[in-house]
Amino acid sequence: DIQMTQSPSILSASVGDRVTITCRASQGISTFLAWYQQKPGKALELLIYKASTLESGVPSRISGSGSGTEFTLTISSLQPDDFATYYCQHYNNFPYSFGQGTKLELK
């Protein structure tokens, strides 16, 4: 099975900051990588798929990059709505798996 490792687990930042979250796969997954945002009591929201394709309706300050085993999610200028938990997920083969999550909190 492919293991997904995210870092950092917690990220403290301020509105307007540029932040980057890293996700590493234990083996190559091409670009079969997605990023999700989770907020308490709300459905998970798909942000990025195919490593770098922005889901419709997601603001352009959010971007993804990478291929193979190393991937990043970048938010160019943090807005109050961005403080949440973020997960990466591979869908290269079964079983799909997720990173352990990165909680983005207000500094």
Next chain:
Amino acid sequence: VQLLESGPGLVKPSQTLSLTCNVSGVSLSSDDYYWSWIRQPAGKGLEWIGRVYARGTTSYNPSLKSRVTITLDTSKNHFSLRVRSVTAADTAAYYCATTNFYSGKPMDHWGRGTLVSVSS
């Protein structure tokens, strides 16, 4: 597409956990969609359980495969999850999700989840 999970919030150890995901906005009779279940223990990360599509074809996480069944009910436009012989380790929020086969996305529509506790 909207998804809504339902089921008992409390299940006794060794019994079977049964959840339903009610779907609106798309017909489960369509062969174009994957229908998935994912779970999340409190304070922990997400675990993909499995998925069903196209006349009931399934794929499961090997870690749960021996205890899990996912089925489609096109007459009620919902799909279901059954987990047999549950223990406290099965206590989690359970989410259903879907995506269109041709979209290239893994899961782009999610329910809000339902909490299930396993306790006597």
